[in-house]
Amino acid sequence: MADHNHDNAHDPHxxxxxxGVQVIKGDRLDPNTAQTPGMFRQAAINHARVGAQKIWAGTVSIQPNAKTGVHHHGELESVIYVIRGKxxxxxxxxxxxxxxxxxxxFIYVPPFVPHQEINASPNDPLECVLVRxxxxxxxxxxxxxxxxxxxEEVYWIDPIHKHPE
Structure with a gap:
């Protein structure tokens, strides 16, 4: 006989x-993410927002001519989907x-690959969706x-990336 008093909410299965399925509205993204000058990231899917265990997804808007410093993301794989811009x-x-x-x-960045993301437009923002x-x-x-x-002559300047003299 089944125990109907058992609380299935505690059973991971x-x-x-x-x-279940959650919809994250585009105007409800979380800007409480790591930010870099010239770049605005917002989280849609992460552990804090939806309980995600193995994935992160969000958006990034990159100002004209802006770029990141050279970096890699360790063992993570990244996918970038370009919405608008170059x-x-x-x-x-x-x-x-x-x-x-x-x-x-779509852009695929494998684990440990040193890379630099650049907005190739001098006039228009670059808008993308990121998934890690x-x-x-x-x-x-x-x-x-x-x-x-x-x-290019536009540099990220922050505590980690100083302007080259």
Missing amino acids: EHWKHH ARMRWGERLEFVAEAGPGD SDNEAVVVNITDVDPVEQP
Whole structure:
């Protein structure tokens, strides 16, 4: 005979009955994420918001000509979907590889790949959706890169990335 008094909410296999599909409205994204000058990130899906265990998703808006410092995301895989604008990605030990993506394009960044994200437009913002394979925000900044091609003249300036003199 089944025990109908048993609370299935505590059974991880029954959790979905009480905490199933969730819709996160676009005007309800959480800006309480790591921010970089010239770049505005917002979380849609993470552990704090929906209980996600193995994925992070959100949006990023990057100002014209802005770029990140050289970095990688450890073991995480990242996917970037370009909504509007022109993205330029540089990657490699000396940022010797480059590719561009536009609206409707996906960018895949494998684990441990040193890379730099750049808004390739001098006039228009770049808007993207980001998805990462884990909930932790792993960012390993790389400061000793001698790029094969000198970067554009707009630099991220923050406590980690000083303006080159």
